[in-house]
Amino acid sequence: MTTQNVVAFEDCTSCIGKVRVAASKSDLFLPAITEPLAALGGRHIALCQKQLLKSLETGGGGGGARASAWVDSTRSSSPTQIKSTASLPETEEQSSWILRYPSALETFEQIISASKGKQIVMFLDYDGTLSPIVDDPDQAFMSKDMREAVRDVAAYFPTAIVSGRCRDKVYNFVKLAELYYAGSHGMDIKGPSKPRRKWNKGNQAVIFQAATEFLPMIDEVYTTLLNKTSSIPGAKVENNKFCLSVHFRCVEEKRWAALTEQVKMVLSAYPKLKLTRGRKVLEIRPTIMWDKGKALEFLLESLGYANSSNVLPIYIGDDQTDEDAFKVLRDRGQGFGILVSRVAKETSATYSLQEPFEVKEFLRRLVVERNRWLLQG
C-alpha cells in the first residue's frame, strides 16, 4: 500500500460529495457509490466508504443508504433452503410482523369460514412456494408429497400455477395436466391439457400470450447477457421466454454490484424492457402493463368468475412479483393473499406461511375440510 492512498477523512470531502450525488441517483445499486471510489485505490476506498456510509446513515443522501440496505436485505431475506424453522429464535420484529400477517395455518378456521358457499380458486407461485429455494435453478424440484397435495387441491378447486419461469419449464417441474399454467410472470397462459369436467362454466381451452412482439428482443438480450456476464463466476442467465432472469445466488457478494451494473448497462439500450429484482435474481421483462395480478384477473374471468361474489381466490407466493397479485385481491376486497416468508417483509398479503412445508400442510387441510363438508352433505 502506498502512502498516497492513505487519505485523512477531512481530505475526502470532494470525493464524498461526488459519490453522494451518484448515490442519490441510484435507486437499487451499490456500484454507483463504490465505482467512483474504486478509481482511487485500496485504503482510500475503505476509509471513504466507511465515512460515506456513516454520513448517509445520518441523513446525507438516500441512494447510498438504499444501496447498502439493498445488499443487507438481499443477503438476509433469501437464504438457500432452511431445513427447519423450529429452533430459530423469533425476533421482536418477527413477532410483531406475524401479528399483522397471521399464519394461514393458525387462522385456518377463519379462512374456511370465509369460503363457506364460495368456490375457492387456487393460485400458486412455484419457486419458494411449492419448491424450496436451491442454488441451482434447474434443480428446484418439488417433492412427491407436494405434487400430491397440489393434485388433491386441483380435484376440488380450479388451480393455477403462476410463475416467473417459462411455462414449459414450470410444467416440467409440476407435471400436473389438470392445472392452468401462467408462465413468464403471467405473460404466457394456458389452460389444462386434461380439464376437469366440473369447471364447465368458463373457458378451459384458454391460451393467452401478452408479449409476443418482444420475443426477438428478449432472445437478443439473452445472448448479450450470456456474453457480458460470462466472466463473473456463479452468474447464470435464464431464458424464461418472455422475460429473463440473471441469478446471483452463487456469485460472491463483492461481485453483486459489478453484475448488476453489467445488466443495467446492457438494458440501457432497451428502453422497452424493465429491471426488477426477486430472490437473489434480477428479472428483465417488457414494460407492458401485465403482471401476475393481471394474470389472476384474466384467469378468474376465463373461469367465469369475473364479477361473481361467489368466488374466493387464494394466491400463495413468496416473491416481489407475487405482490401484484396480492394487491389485486386487496383491491377487489375478495379472497386472500398468503405470503411465504420466514422474515418480516412489507406485503399486501393478508396471511403468511413460513416455508413450502407449511404450504403443503395448508393445501392438505383445505382438502380434508372440503371432504368433511361433502360427507356432511
Ligand SMILES: O=P(O)(O)OC[C@H]1O[C@H](O[C@H]2O[C@H](CO)[C@@H](O)[C@H](O)[C@H]2O)[C@H](O)[C@@H](O)[C@@H]1O
Ligand atoms: O415466480 P416464481 O415461480 O417464484 O419464479 C421466480 C424466479 O424463480 C427462480 O429463481 C428462484 O429460485 C431458484 C431455485 O430455487 C433460486 O436459485 C433463485 O435464487 C431464485 O431467485 C427461477 O429460476 C427464476 O427464473 C424465476 O424468475
